[in-house]
Amino acid sequence: MTDPDLRPAPDDLQLIAVEGKTLLNAFIRLQPDIHKDDPNWITPLEMERQALLDPNKNPYFEHAIAKYWLVQRNGKYVGRISAQIDQMAIKEQGEPIGHFGMLACIDDAKVADLLLTTAENWLREQGMVKVQGPMNLSINQEVGLMVEGFDTPSMMLMPHDKPYLQKMLTDAGYESAVDLLAYIRDANTLFPEKLRKLAERGAGGKVTLRKLDMKRYDEEIETIVSIFNEGWHTNWGFVPMTDSEVKHMADELRPIIEPELACFAEIDGESAGFFVCVPDVNEMIRGLNGKLLPFGWLKLLWRMKVRGPKTARVMLMGVRKKFSAGMLGQFLPFRMIYFVEPYLKKSPLEQVEMGWILADNMPVRRLIERVGGKVYKKYKVFEKAL
Structure with missing residues (x-):
C-alpha cells in the first residue's frame, strides 16, 4: 500500500507529516493565522493545544492513535488535519470508524482535497470502513464543524471554523452524520x-x-x-x-x-x-x-x-x-x-x-x-x- 505521507501532491503543494516540536508548533499556530482577520476568533493557549496533541500528556492516547499533517505552498503552511483511531469508540460503535479533526485550511479546494484524502487513505490502510469528524480529538473534547453562529466568539471547548469548510466537506463526498446545537x-x-x-x-x-x-x-x-x-x-x-x-x-x-x-x-x-x-x-x-x-x-x-x-x-x-x-x-x-x-x-x-x-x-x-x-x-x- 502507498504511505499517505508519500502520496503525490499537486505540483504547488507539499504534504508534510508532523513529527517533532517544530512542526507541531507550526501545526498549532496555523489555525490562528488563518483566522487572523476574524474578529470573533479566540486563539487557544498554545500550552493547552500542545498537551491535547501530545500522547505523553493526553490520556486519550491510552486507547487511541493519531497522525497529523501539514500542507505547504511556496514555503507557507496553508492547511492541516489529523486522523485518529479510538479503540474505545470502535468498541462502543461496533464497527471500525475512524475520525478526522484539527481541520483548518485556506479557501482552496486543492488544499482541502489533499488534506481530506490523506486522512482518509491513512484510516483506510488501518482497516477503517468509515470516517467521521471533525473531532478534536474525541467525542469528549471538541466536536463538530461550526455551520451557523460565526458572528459571535465560541466558548471553551467549542469549535470555531471558517464558513467555507462545510462546502469543502460536502464537495469531498461527506454527508451529515448528526447536528449539534448550542443555546444561549x-x-x-x-x-x-x-x-x-x-x-x-x-x-x-x-x-x-x-x-x-x-x-x-x-x-x-x-x-x-x-x-x-x-x-x-x-x-x-x-x-x-x-x-x-x-x-x-x-x-x-x-x-x-x-x-x-x-x-x-x-x-x-x-x-x-x-x-x-x-x-x-x-x-x-x-x-x-x-x-x-x-x-x-x-x-x-x-x-x-x-x-x-x-x-x-x-x-x-x-x-x-x-x-x-x-x-x-x-x-x-x-x-x-x-x-x-x-x-x-x-x-x-x-x-x-x-x-x-x-x-x-x-x-x-x-x-x-x-x-x-x-x-x-x-x-x-x-x-x-x-
Missing part, C-alpha cells in the same frame, strides 16, 4: 413561574440539592463521571471516560470551577443528577494570542479574580438512568438549574451557554427553551464511507 441564555432571565413552582415543590422521594464540595473534589468528579457514563450511554457517539481521563479532566477544571455553579441532586441519599457550569475560559484568554508569557498570565489572573467573567458554559448535565423516566426525570433538571439561579443573579455573569445538544434530543431542547434558552450556534459532524 441571559443570566438575568427570570425563571418561569410555572417552572419555579415545579422546582420548589419536589417530586418522587426525598430530593435534596447541594453545591459541589471542593474538599471532596476528586470524589465529586468521580460521581459526575459515573452519572455521565450511565446517563449518556445511549447518546449518539458516546464513549465512556476512563479513570485516567477523569483525573485529567478533574485537574483541568480545578482552577476554574466555582462550587456555586456546580450542583448535585440526591434522592434518599443517592446521587441522582448533576449540573456543571464553568466560567468561559475563552473570554478570559481573548487577546493573549495563545501565550501566557511574558505578561499574559497577569491579564488572565486579573480577568479571573478581579473583573470576573461575563460568560459561562454549562458543560455537563445528567441524570441517572433509574431516575430519568416520568415526572421525576423532568423535574430534576429544572430543580438543578433553579438551584444555581440565585448565584447567577449575584455574579458578574451576563450570558450562559448550554451545549452542545443533539438536535434530535427534543426533551433536553424543550427544557432549555422553557427556561429561556435560544439556539445561537449550530454544528455538524460529517461522515463518509471509506
